[in-house]
Amino acid sequence: MESVILVAAQYGQSDVLQTIRNTLPPLAPGMARISVKAAGINPIDARRMTGEFKHSALPQAFGTEFAGVISELPPGTQGWAIGDDVLGSGNGFTHATVIDVPLSNLIRKPKDMRWDVAGSLAGAAQTAMTILDELGEISSLLIHGASGGVGSILIQLAQEREIKVVATASERNQDYLRAMGASATVYGPGLVERLRLIQPQPFDASVDMSGTEEATLASLATVKADGIVATIAGKPVSSPRVQAIWVKRNPKNLQHVVDGLATGQLTWEVSQSFPFSKARDAYAAVLGGHTRGKSVLIFD
Numbered sequence: 001m002e003s004v005i006l007v008a009a010q011y012g013q014s015d016v017l018q019t020i021r022n023t024l025p026p027l028a029p030g031m032a033r034i035s036v037k038a039a040g041i042n043p044i045d046a047r048r049m050t051g052e053f054k055h056s057a058l059p060q061a062f063g064t065e066f067a068g069v070i071s072e073l074p075p076g077t078q079g080w081a082i083g084d085d086v087l088g089s090g091n092g093f094t095h096a097t098v099i100d101v102p103l104s105n106l107i108r109k110p111k112d113m114r115w116d117v118a119g120s121l122a123g124a125a126q127t128a129m130t131i132l133d134e135l136g137e138i139s140s141l142l143i144h145g146a147s148g149g150v151g152s153i154l155i156q157l158a159q160e161r162e163i164k165v166v167a168t169a170s171e172r173n174q175d176y177l178r179a180m181g182a183s184a185t186v187y188g189p190g191l192v193e194r195l196r197l198i199q200p201q202p203f204d205a206s207v208d209m210s211g212t213e214e215a216t217l218a219s220l221a222t223v224k225a226d227g228i229v230a231t232i233a234g235k236p237v238s239s240p241r242v243q244a245i246w247v248k249r250n251p252k253n254l255q256h257v258v259d260g261l262a263t264g265q266l267t268w269e270v271s272q273s274f275p276f277s278k279a280r281d282a283y284a285a286v287l288g289g290h291t292r293g294k295s296v297l298i299f300d
């Protein structure tokens with residue numbers, strides 16, 4: 001079977017992206033072949049494109065998450081059937097028309113869940129769950145840059161655990177943050193004073209999605225002396241007190257978010273959908289760093 005795969009043979013802006021046609025090898029044991037319907041784009045994809053992260057040799061392929069339809073299975077596979085609608089984390093890349101994924105990564109897509117939502121869940125959902133698992137027992141949390149993919153679901157999952165959330169974003173996203181239950185303020189000059197007005201007591205913990213020095217300084221000024229100051233941004237930080245958190249893949253964590261969306265207890269915003277043929281536009285938009293909720297590639 002043939003797959004059309006998004007690749008880049010050099011680092012740069014989105015004009016380095018191109019598609020190639022590859023004939024896939026026979027399906028390996030333990031894998032499912034998926035006809036991709038939708039695949040979220042994460043900042044890590046765009047940051048790998050530019051060469052900020054050099055995770056893999058060139059030419060490189062992209063994408064960490066997908067939703068699609070099982071088109072082939074190893075003989076005798078239990079629990080799954082050709083034609084099942086699934087979602088999950090990929091295996092190296094997902095921005096392609098057909099991908100092979102370990103059976104252990106598959107989560108059943110709820111019947112009523114939209115493809116763009118299903119395809120954009122795995123990265124941000126598992127990251128947000130990892131953050132909460134690593135922060136442990138806390139009752140207040142400051143989130144810097146909370147209107148994007150990770151922050152949007154983190155606000156909601158924190159409240160499930162009865163954690164009070166104060167979150168930052170630009171002016172245009174203040175009502176969006178509040179609608180998810182956070183107390184909201186804008187980032188920028190005067191941030192510490194605004195945070196202290198909202199939350200006079202020091203926070204138990206903070207986590208930064210933006211990677212700015214302003215966020216680090218604001219956290220150091222407003223988090224308890226023995227509290228946790230964390231970042232997921234993967235950018236240099238000026239204080240040894242800042243702990244980096246990296247996503248841990250865990251299908252149970254992803255299933256928790258899928259169930260919450262299926263029952264309506266959680267919400268998920270896809271603000272930008274692009275056809276696969278417009279992947280360059282999609283990557284340029286994500287690289288801009290102001291996605292509300294998620295950006296997604298849609299396949300025919």
Ligand SMILES: NC(=O)c1ccc[n+]([C@@H]2O[C@H](COP(=O)([O-])OP(=O)(O)OC[C@H]3O[C@@H](n4cnc5c(N)ncnc54)[C@H](OP(=O)(O)O)[C@@H]3O)[C@@H](O)[C@H]2O)c1
Nearest residue numbers: 043145146147148149150169170187209210232246247290
């Ligand atoms: N460590 C890991 O395992 C891991 C996993 C996933 C993601 N990440 C990284 O974590 C970061 C966030 O991911 P994401 O998917 O949530 O990104 P995203 O969807 O692009 O969201 C970025 C957020 O940052 C805000 N922002 C932009 N400029 C800001 C500034 N100067 N100060 C404060 N906030 C600002 C944006 O808000 P406005 O639009 O309102 O400005 C938006 O809410 C990315 O750098 C990503 O690469 C790391």
